[in-house]
Amino acid sequence: MKTMPTNDLTRRVIGCAIEVHRHLGPGLLEAVYESCLCEELASAGLPFVRQLSLPVVYKGKTLEHHFQMDVIVDEALVLEIKAVHQVHPIHEAPLLTYLKLSGSPLGLLMNFNAAQMKDGIRRVIGPNAPWPTSG
Numbered sequence: 727m728k729t730m731p732t733n734d735l736t737r738r739v740i741g742c743a744i745e746v747h748r749h750l751g752p753g754l755l756e757a758v759y760e761s762c763l764c765e766e767l768a769s770a771g772l773p774f775v776r777q778l779s780l781p782v783v784y785k786g787k788t789l790e791h792h793f794q795m796d797v798i799v800d801e802a803l804v805l806e807i808k809a810v811h812q813v814h815p816i817h818e819a820p821l822l823t824y825l826k827l828s829g830s831p832l833g834l835l836m837n838f839n840a841a842q843m844k845d846g847i848r849r850v851i852g853p854n855a856p857w858p859t860s861g
Contacts, residue, residue, distance in 0.1 A: 735772075736834070739799055740847060742766035743836050747843035756809045759838040760796055763807065767799060774799045780827055795824050804833035808846075813837050818850060825852025 746762045760776070767774045780793040797805040806821040813835065821833045833850040840846030 735800055735803060736832070736849070738770055738772060739767070739803060739805065739834065740844075742770055742772070743838075743847065744843045747838055747840075747846075750838075752809070752839045752841065754809060754838070756796075756807050756838070759809060759836075760807045763805070763836075764797065767797070772799055773801070780824060783827075793820070793824060793827065795828070798828070798830065802830055802832065804828065804830045804852075806833060806835045808835065808837040809839045810837055811839060813846070813848065818848065821850050822852070825850065826854065829854050831855035 743763055743766075745766050746759060750759070750762060764774065764776050775798050776796070778795045778798050780795055782789045782791045782793065795804055796807045799805065804821060804824050806817075806824070808817055810817065817837075818835055821835050824830070825833050829852075831852050831854055833852060835848040835850055836843075837846035
């Protein structure tokens, strides 16, 4: 079972994203931000896996297709990296799918094209989260 991401883990990952944004600013490709964010995560000593393949299972059968998660930190926190003008619900949909299929409880949608990084981060609680999501 995946460990529950702590506020400390989330805060450290967000700090890494802010550091990347502070150095690069908005306007680059997602792949550039992902690479730089992984460098920051490594420098911070945070365990992560980049471009993790997530199989598609349909009615108990694993299909040849798969999903590609951008980054998963500490086997629990899924990061979806974006560099778009404006985040729409369609950008959140893949992250929700990754959370559901991986069993991870929490994800961060990170849009590096925001003027300030703090405005480009959305916390997304997965359907498998061990804590209440309402109230």
